[in-house]
Amino acid sequence: MRVLIVEDEKGLAKEIEGFLRKEGFNCDLAHTGQQASRLLAENPYDLVLLDIGLPDMNGLDLVDELRYINEEASLIIVTARGEIEDKVKGFNLGADDYLAKPFSLVELHLRMQAVIRRRFGTNPNGITFGDFLLDPNAKVLLNKGVSVDLTKKEYDILYYLLLNRKRILDRMQLTEHIWGDFFEDDLDSNYIDVHIKNIRKKLAKYDSGTDWIKTVRGVGYRFNDEWAI
Amino acid sequence: MKAIRLKLKDKLIMVNLLVKLAIMAVIVLVVPTVAIKFSINQTDENLIRKLDNTLAMIDSMGIEAFLTEEDQAFGSYNILKEEYVSLEKMEADTLLNYIGFSERIVDNSIVDYRTLNYSIEIDNNYYLIEIGESLETIFALERQLRRYALIFMLMLIVVTIVLEFFSITTLLRPLDRIVANIKSSRSPSSFNYDKVPTSTTDFEYLQETIHSQMRRIEKAFNSEREYIxxxxxxxxxxxxxxxxxxxxMISxxxxxxxxxxxxxEARKMLGRLTVMVRTLLTLSRIENDEYPLKERVDIGEIVENVLEELSxxxxxxxLSLKVDWKAPATKISGNRQLLFNMFYNLVNNAIKFTVKGGITVTAEEKEDKTVVTIEDTGKGIQADRLEGLFTRFGAHDTDGGGxxxxxxxxKKICDYHSILISVESAPGMGTKFFLEVKREE
Known part of the structure; x- marks a missing residue:
């Protein structure tokens, strides 16, 4: 999967690149509109991550160019300006998603997954662990074909943990993902802990021997990768 | 003295009315008096002419034709007693020659006369000629004049006030339209620069001044927006x-x-910083009218969504949750995202500061308004902190991370949507937020 990251802030671009490489993406970097324009003409990208606040041109102009060169590519727009009109304009031009700076890298990953899934149809195989199967298309968790009764938020948390199963997710990342960024001033709330407790309880009903979700003290949680298949 | 606060139109009409009343008072008082003076002068001239006639008659016919030894006084009235001439002998010690007023009893009623007294000397005898003219007609005229002047003036005032009302209203119409245009634009960018047609140069000047000021404000607004x-x-x-x-690093x-x-810990601090920057930016954007208020938003639906999100x-x-929604559908034109944020904040705060008990959300109908109340059984707010509750960084409790x-x-979102917000709270008594939302049809 080839990704073009158009981001004028080099430090941020490098962090995104490092993160996405680990996830198995093949990344190119562009720091200016001109670089991006050249790279777009040269390579067939599957996904473009575009910061519209570029030093040499309005990123939205690049959208036209991208659509002209490569109709197939998915597009996620990033902005720190948060202008409402830009968001609307971006969607009108065919952006697949929109992220406001600062965003969490795991959130970016999730959005990219969703965009890719939308573009390439259903995810053929869900994520399995033990006797469980999480089906992101039907948004259900199954144990030997029997549906496990999770609330929507519990499902979202579990999916987020599974999607990032090699990684520690801190409580802020989880809170932001579940409740959005509604100007929450206590992002480190213990509501997540309550949800995790419930998920553990529900999983234990089917498989009491395994601690699927590992607590990282003082930080957050990690899916217990050793048991994942 | 306190100045009376009135519209320009009403003030103009009032000033005109006062001026007219003053003029009318002068006319009603002065005109009859002048007319009387004039009439009396006329009467006096008449009297003098009659005296001349009488003297001529005495001269030609001799005094004997009027006075005899037995009848030492002569008097003659005309039929209607409007005038008379009398002639009598008098002592020589006082010679008279004057015109004055006198009252006479005629047919049992007192009648005012203007009388001329004149002494003549014939053959060493002195005679007094008295010629009088009734003033009844003159006084009647005066009364008539006063009455009709009053009625005429009152009619004149009514007619002119009606005419003035319409002409002033018409003249001032461009002013009303200029003001209405300013009022109808929420922000300088939506100001309508079409000129209101007027032939009054003052209004034209006013309009030009407003337009040039508006353009300057719009420019400042835009650069502020860019700056944000x-x-x-x-x-x-x-x-x-x-x-x-x-x-x-973590993952x-x-x-x-x-x-x-x-x-x-560092990430959490950065998160707080992010939230602060985003909130400040949202505050500035609201101040700059950057959020369109075009959506039809059902307040009940928003509250329902918020409660579901936070359940x-x-x-x-x-914590328990009690919802008692007794108001009709409350729809306003607003911004869904902002209103959601607003209720989310209020309910989330209520949950955050409540340890035991629960949250009660009610809605009641109050005339054309719906009053939404969000009540918690939390620790409450101290009186000295209530005042600055809605101001920036006027935190009522920083222990919980607020x-x-x-x-x-x-508060800003409420103001933006013309929603009245108030709070009632005391330590240990919980907190109650009231939101008065005006329903739109």
């Missing part, structure tokens, strides 16, 4: 660089787990 956008870019870009670096798993909480938090804290911007945003 630039500041947000400049602030949020470095924040996102730091955030992604910290995030990668890559290269650090020993004992070090992770420290990195996470798991209530459960997690084992930095005082949340309620400033709530």
């Amino acid at each position: 956008s630039d500041v947000s870019h400049e602030l949020l870009t470095p924040i996102s660089v730091i955030q992604s670096k910290l995030e990668n 890559e798993g290269n650090l020993p787990e004992s070090e992770l909480p420290r990195v996470f 798991d938090r209530l459960e997690a804290k084992a 930095y005082g911007l949340g309620l400033a945003l709530v």
Whole structure:
């Protein structure tokens, strides 16, 4: 999967690149509109991550160019300006998603997954662990074909943990993902802990021997990768 | 003295009315008096002419024709007693020659006369000629004049006031339209620069002045908007660089787990900074009218969504939730995202500061308004902190991590939507927020 990251802030671009490489993406970097324009003409990208606040041109102009060169590519727009009109304009031009700076890298990953899934149809195989199967298309968790009764938020948390199963997710990342960024001033709330407790309880009903979700003290949680298949 | 506060139109009409009343008073008082003076002068001239006639008659016919030895006084009235001439002999010690007023009893009633007294000397005898003319007609004229002048003037005033009302209203119409145009534009960018047609140069000048000022404000507005956008870019870009670096440090798993909480602490602080910057930017954007108020928003639906979104938090804290929605559908034109944020903040705060008990959300109909109440059984707010509750950084409680911007945003969103917000609270008594929403048809 080839990704073009158009981001004028080099430090941020490098962090995104490092993160996405680990996830198995093949990344190119562009720091200016001109670089991006050249790279777009040269390579067939599957996904473009575009910061519209570029030093040499309005990123939205690049959208036209991208659509002209490569109709197939998915597009996620990033902005720190948060202008409402830009968001609307971006969607009108065919952006697949929109992220406001600062965003969490795991959130970016999730959005990219969703965009890719939308573009390439259903995810053929869900994520399995033990006797469980999480089906992101039907948004259900199954144990030997029997549906496990999770609330929507519990499902979202579990999916987020599974999607990032090699990684520690801190409580802020989880809170932001579940409740959005509604100007929450206590992002480190213990509501997540309550949800995790419930998920553990529900999983234990089917498989009491395994601690699927590992607590990282003082930080957050990690899916217990050793048991994942 | 306190100046009377009135519209220009009413003031003009009032001033005109006062001037007219003053003129009328003068006319009603002065005109009859002058007319009387004039009539009396006329009468006097008549009297003198009659005296001349009488003297001529005496001269030609001799005094004997009027006075005899037996009858020493002569008097003659005309039929209607409007005038008379009398002639009598008098002592020589006082010679008279004057015109004056006198009253006479005629047919049992007192009649005012203007009388001329004149002494003549014939053959060493002195005679007094008295010629009188009734003033009844003159006084009647005066009364008539006064009455009719009053009626005429009153009619004149009514007619002119009606005419003035319409002409002044017409003249001032462009002014009303100029004001209406200013009032109808929420922000300088939506100001209508079409000129209101007027032939009054003052209004034209006023319009030109307003338009040029508006353009200046619009320019300042736009540069402010750009500034906010630039500041947000400049602030949020470095924040996102730091955030992604910290995030990668945590998730890559290269650090020993004992070090992770420290990195996470830094991330949490950065999160607070992010929330503050975003909230400040939202506040500025609202101040700049950047959020369109075009959506039809059902307040009940928003509250329902917010409560659903936060229901798991209530459960997690084992708090009860009571909803008593007794108001009709409350729809307003507004911004769904902002209103959602506003109610989310209020309910989330209520949950945050409540340990035991629960949250009660009610809605009641009050005339054309719906009053939404969000009540908690939390620790309440001290009286001295209530005052600055809605101001920026006027945090009522920092223990729970609040930095005082949340309620400033709530207030700003309420103001933006013309929703009246108030709070009632005391330590240990819980907190009650009231929101008065005017229903739109």
